[in-house]
Amino acid sequence: MFLAGVDEAGYGPLLGPLTVGFACFRVPSPGTDLWEVLRETAARRPGRRDRRLRVDDSKRVNQGPRGRERMERTVLAFRELLRPASPGWERDLRAWVEEPPSGRSGERERAPWLRDLDHPLGTTVSRERARLDAAALDRHLRRGGAHLAAFGARAVPAVEWNRLLDRHGGKAGAHFAAVAEVLRHLLRETAGAPLRVEVDRHGARTRYRDLLERSLAPEAIEVHGEGPRGSAYTLHQGGREIQIRFQEEAEDRHFPVALASLAAKHTRERLMDLWNAWFGRRAPALRPTKGYTQDGRRWLQEAGGLLRELELPAEVLVRRL
Numbered sequence: 001m002f003l004a005g006v007d008e009a010g011y012g013p014l015l016g017p018l019t020v021g022f023a024c025f026r027v028p029s030p031g032t033d034l035w036e037v038l039r040e041t042a043a044r045r046p047g048r049r050d051r052r053l054r055v056d057d058s059k060r061v062n063q064g065p066r067g068r069e070r071m072e073r074t075v076l077a078f079r080e081l082l083r084p085a086s087p088g089w090e091r092d093l094r095a096w097v098e099e100p101p102s103g104r105s106g107e108r109e110r111a112p113w114l115r116d117l118d119h120p121l122g123t124t125v126s127r128e129r130a131r132l133d134a135a136a137l138d139r140h141l142r143r144g145g146a147h148l149a150a151f152g153a154r155a156v157p158a159v160e161w162n163r164l165l166d167r168h169g170g171k172a173g174a175h176f177a178a179v180a181e182v183l184r185h186l187l188r189e190t191a192g193a194p195l196r197v198e199v200d201r202h203g204a205r206t207r208y209r210d211l212l213e214r215s216l217a218p219e220a221i222e223v224h225g226e227g228p229r230g231s232a233y234t235l236h237q238g239g240r241e242i243q244i245r246f247q248e249e250a251e252d253r254h255f256p257v258a259l260a261s262l263a264a265k266h267t268r269e270r271l272m273d274l275w276n277a278w279f280g281r282r283a284p285a286l287r288p289t290k291g292y293t294q295d296g297r298r299w300l301q302e303a304g305g306l307l308r309e310l311e312l313p314a315e316v317l318v319r320r321l
Helices: 067-082 089-098 105-109 127-143 158-168 171-189 209-216 255-282 293-302 304-310
Strands: 002-009 018-026 147-156 195-200 220-227 230-237 240-247
Touching: 002 171, 002 255, 018 171, 018 255, 067 127, 067 147, 067 255, 089 147, 089 255, 105 158, 127 147, 147 158, 147 171, 147 255, 158 171, 171 195, 171 209, 195 255, 209 220, 209 230, 255 304, 293 304
Parallel strands: 002 195, 195 240
Antiparallel strands: 002 018, 018 147, 220 230, 230 240
């Protein structure tokens, strides 16, 4: 069977994309603990001199002066594990962003800073380091009877986010639409086998049955419980069972969700790197931004003259909140 996790980064910011990360493993049983399987290679909180990869909530991993490097090392190791022979290490950001489920390229390319994706997926980790880490991951996954089946992130730029807001009537609907695209991708990647997907809960939402029915069109849905501690469902499709659970702090309980959290956060960070580089070349004095609401407003004010000169449409630049 397969165990998968889904998490997002950038739900609240004013600038930059929403990113939905995903990770999926083939495992010998539903009770497989991947932190235990990979205990010699990865840990939630490895010590200062511990060379294991850190797999934890991205908010914790991406802290301090070495946080970005820790996050990149983990993401690049699992990327190399999934695509060990892929060429173009120096251009792998494009492959990462454009692989399914990638969305409409035309919407993404309306943002000029997202047209040139021929850059490395990471900026602080060498491919040799990633290969060594991937080899260790592969060895211990095989020993535990497990295998990485899918890993990536879906980037939703501002122009697409604004369209989803209009189509689905608000942020919660737009968010679920992006997650549903990832869920459909996981269903395709696991090709009829039993699948359990753990998803970080969407704000205060506790009821997902109707959303799952509309977006995934199963033959039947069992509701096992819906409440503030979590919501659980079994979807039946063509003799196949798909279990989907939404939980608070799922990244603390489930390895695939923690890894998905890192994929989502790393993708958003790299795309904001492109944002800051593109605008910085045109206005070297303009301070970079992470895109969060308060700093995003500061950035828009400082960039006002440049933005008027560039005549960029507001829906391409700014996410409606």
